[in-house]
Amino acid sequence: MWNHIKDFLQRANLRTLGMLTGAILGVLYLIVGFWKSIVFAGFIVAGYLVGRWLDSQEDWRDVVERLIPNKTRD
Known part of the structure; x- marks a missing residue:
């Protein structure tokens, strides 16, 4: 599983990583x-x-x- 995540992060562009980070922070904001x-x-x-x-x-x-x-x- 960690290898899949590592491969995804190496292939992903910065817009995708920024969008993923924003989604995680948004869910965190809604929860806590x-x-x-x-x-x-x-x-x-x-x-x-x-x-x-x-x-x-x-x-x-x-x-x-x-x-x-x-x-x-x-």
Whole structure:
């Protein structure tokens, strides 16, 4: 089953994937409501970002330094 889904996602164009995503989000909205759907989507985005960060093997200190640069005065 997962192979069929993987094959479909590799062959599908972006319009089809966007339509499928919209349908899933629409059903989620109808079932649980708007704000719960927004929170759910936020958790998905946060999980993606954490996974991407872990995949890149980047040190958390480098991330903090990039977000909050060290402002030393000469």
